[in-house]
Amino acid sequence: MLMKSPKKIRIFLDRPLKESLILDIENADFHYLKNVMRIKIEDQILVFNGVDGEWICKIKRINRDLINLEVVQNHKEQPSYEPLRCYFTPLNNNRHNYIIEKLTELGITKFTPVITDYTNTKNLNIQKLYLRAKEAAEQSGLMIVPEITEQKLLSDLIIEEFNKEIILFCDEKKNTAPPNDVLNGVKEKIVSFLIGPEGGFSDNERMNMIKLGNVRPVSLGSRILRADTAAIVAATILQITNSKAVI
Amino acid sequence: MLMKSPKKIRIFLDRPLKESLILDIENADFHYLKNVMRIKIEDQILVFNGVDGEWICKIKRINRDLINLEVVQNHKEQPSYEPLRCYFTPLNNNRHNYIIEKLTELGITKFTPVITDYTNTKNLNIQKLYLRAKEAAEQSGLMIVPEITEQKLLSDLIIEEFNKEIILFCDEKKNTAPPNDVLNGVKEKIVSFLIGPEGGFSDNERMNMIKLGNVRPVSLGSRILRADTAAIVAATILQITNSKAVI
Numbered sequence: 259m260l261m262k263s264p265k266k267i268r269i270f271l272d273r274p275l276k277e278s279l280i281l282d283i284e285n286a287d288f289h290y291l292k293n294v295m296r297i298k299i300e301d302q303i304l305v306f307n308g309v310d311g312e313w314i315c316k317i318k319r320i321n322r323d324l325i326n327l328e329v330v331q332n333h334k335e336q337p338s339y340e341p342l343r344c345y346f347t348p349l350n351n352n353r354h355n356y357i358i359e360k361l362t363e364l365g366i367t368k369f370t371p372v373i374t375d376y377t378n379t380k381n382l383n384i385q386k387l388y389l390r391a392k393e394a395a396e397q398s399g400l401m402i403v404p405e406i407t408e409q410k411l412l413s414d415l416i417i418e419e420f421n422k423e424i425i426l427f428c429d430e431k432k433n434t435a436p437p438n439d440v441l442n443g444v445k446e447k448i449v450s451f452l453i454g455p456e457g458g459f460s461d462n463e464r465m466n467m468i469k470l471g472n473v474r475p476v477s478l479g480s481r482i483l484r485a486d487t488a489a490i491v492a493a494t495i496l497q498i499t500n501s502k503a504v505i
Numbered sequence: 506m507l508m509k510s511p512k513k514i515r516i517f518l519d520r521p522l523k524e525s526l527i528l529d530i531e532n533a534d535f536h537y538l539k540n541v542m543r544i545k546i547e548d549q550i551l552v553f554n555g556v557d558g559e560w561i562c563k564i565k566r567i568n569r570d571l572i573n574l575e576v577v578q579n580h581k582e583q584p585s586y587e588p589l590r591c592y593f594t595p596l597n598n599n600r601h602n603y604i605i606e607k608l609t610e611l612g613i614t615k616f617t618p619v620i621t622d623y624t625n626t627k628n629l630n631i632q633k634l635y636l637r638a639k640e641a642a643e644q645s646g647l648m649i650v651p652e653i654t655e656q657k658l659l660s661d662l663i664i665e666e667f668n669k670e671i672i673l674f675c676d677e678k679k680n681t682a683p684p685n686d687v688l689n690g691v692k693e694k695i696v697s698f699l700i701g702p703e704g705g706f707s708d709n710e711r712m713n714m715i716k717l718g719n720v721r722p723v724s725l726g727s728r729i730l731r732a733d734t735a736a737i738v739a740a741t742i743l744q745i746t747n748s749k750a751v752i
Contacts, residue, residue, distance in 0.1 A: 360734050398728045479744075481645045487607050490734070494741040497726075498685070 267295050268304040268312075268396050270403050275310040275329055280318065283325040286389075291317075291325055304333060308402040311336040337401055340449075342496060343368040345415070345425075347455040348379035349485055357453070357489045358387050362394035362404055364493045371409035376457035382409055416466050420473055426451035427467055428492050429475040430458060430482060437476045437492070441499040451496060453489045514542050515551040515559075515643050517650050522557040522576055527565065530572040533636075538564075538572055551580060555649040558583040584648055587696075589743060590615040592662070592672075594702040595626035596732055604700070604736045605634050609641035609651055611740045618656035623704035629656055663713050667720055673698035674714055675739050676722040677705060677729060684723045684739070688746040698743060700736045 269287055283291060291297045299317050305327070306312040312334035319326040344366045348354050358369060369391070371382050387406045395403045410419075426440070428451060452473075459467075467473040478488050516534055530538060538544045546564050552574070553559040559581035566573040591613045595601050605616060616638070618629050635653045642650045657666075673687070675698060699720075706714075714720040725735050 360731075360737070363728060363730050363734050364738070365728065398730065400728055481610060481612065481647055483610050483645065484607075487610050487737070490607070490737045491611070491741050494738050495745065498742065498745070 266304065267291070267297065267301075268306070268399070270392050270396055271305050271307055273307060275305060275307050275313045277329055277331065279329040281305075281315070281327040281329065283327055284323060288323065288325055292320060297325070302330070303327070305329070306334075306336075306401050309336060312401060334401070339365060339367050339402060341367050342493075343370065343450040344489065344493065345370045345372045345450065345452040346489060347372050347374050347377045347453065347485070348382050348409075349456065350378055352379075353484075353486045354379075354382070355387070355390050356486045358390045358406070359394045360486075360490050361493050362391045362400065363398040364490070364497060365400065366404055366493055367402065368405045368407065370407045370415075372412050372415060372452070373409055374412045374455055375460040375463055377455045378457075380409075384408060412463055413466075416463075416470065420467065421470050423450055423472065425473045426492065426496065427473045427475045428453050428478055428488050429464065430454070430478060430488065435476060437478065437495045437499075440474050440476045441495070451492050453485055453492065456485055513551070514538070514544065514548075515553070515646070517639050517643055518552050518554055520554060522552060522554050522560045524576055524578065526576040528552075528562070528574045528576065530574055531570060535570065535572055539567060544572070549577070550574070552576070553581075553648055556583060559648060581648070586612060586614050586649060588614050589740075590617065590697040591736065591740065592617045592619045592697065592699040593736060594619050594621050594624045594700065594732070595629050595656075596703065597625055599626075600731075600733045601626075601629070602634070602637050603733045605637045605653070606641045607733075607737050608740050609638045609647065610645040611737070611744060612647065613651055613740055614649065615652045615654065617654045617662075619659050619662060619699070620656060621659045621702055622707040622710055624702045625704075627656075631655060659710055660713075663710075663717065667714065668717050670697055670719065672720045673739065673743065674720045674722045675700050675725055675735050676711065677701070677725060677735065682723060684725065684742045685746075687721050687723045688742070698739050700732055700739065703732055 269290070271281065271287070273281065297303070297317055299320060301317045302314055304312050305315045311332055314330045314333045315327040316330050317325060318328050342365060344361055346354060346357050346369065348371055354371070369387070373380060384406055391406060392403045468475065478491055483491065516537070518528065518534070520528065544550070544564055546567060548564045549561055550564070551559050552562045558579055560576050561578045561580045562574040563577050564572060565575050589612060591608055593601060593604050593616065595618055616634070620627060631653055638653060639650045715722065725738055730738060
């Protein structure tokens, strides 16, 4: 059993986990454990790797730039997650960080930044987004860290990817159907959704997407939601509709 | 008709609106219109007051510390909003600002900050929260500005207010029923929900609330949601369940 500690520490490590292994912890994780969480020898923490489940580990040694962890005991089996993908556009003031954080908590498994005609912010730092997702996964108890792909042009996605699956296209500018109606028609199939930039989609983009047939426009209501609000609302609605276990 | 402008400017004014009135705009609204939006004479803006609907107004004069607006024409009738109240606890790093902003977009009509046993942050600036709600209402097209009441102690609310209506109590620490089950049982009646602090509720608080009978604990799922995420998820679920028009 995990001993009670004032703060339950939980980290993701991208390496195999099994009983009795000794792991070297360096760099960012070392800094987090030693300087932020002020961990001591014999403390227990939780470690997951997205494959082998969650393990109780014990701190064996703390050096100047290295911590040794012993993998002690399995604590939670690895679940499988339904794939749920969010295509989002970079936002002013890095508000897309918020999309990554909140949607990781809500179980989105893959994010793809998309550059559209009206995207203001470009050149995202994908590594920074990944670290945000990792931190959110560690804190929320999620057993994987979502994938963050390289950013893509919407026009390329329309040609290469958007014709392969049903995609919910959150379009605030048009009087489209409410999500319940759309989702009831295609239940179990929707695994991706697209959130636009502040300025919405261009007429050209809208036309090219709707032509595909499997891109379903959906309205999130009469009010104007900011893009980051719309992302959380869409993820919540999809999670409620797609599975019996709410969120 | 409202003439097309590069930025659609929309402000809330807490005073009567009817055709031909001339309004003096001073202080914060003056600064916003003149210095932030760089408004010019003859420009048109939208003004609402939460009672008389939304009006097209024309800028008549811009002085050093005063703008004169003429109320020209009604643009939208005043709708009535279903009351939906959020009790929330102040959060670290002012993340409660985010609750105010997002939940205003989602149509929450009343907010009450609540001090619980595990609330870390106290002494909220209610006026600042109100300004945040006002800005979110102006930008989202909402036709009212939600009310923000003074902060209250949870123990006082349990005695004075919580026995008057059904309250959804978002309790992440317990394996309670998913919201759909709870909401299906009491549909149409739930008009308030309570979001806890990061540390959750104390056993004592939990017990005193459940004793009331009309406080219904609900689980937002297996993962640990941050309080601000939980607030948006709860508001989305309530809006979907309570009304046919999604959000």
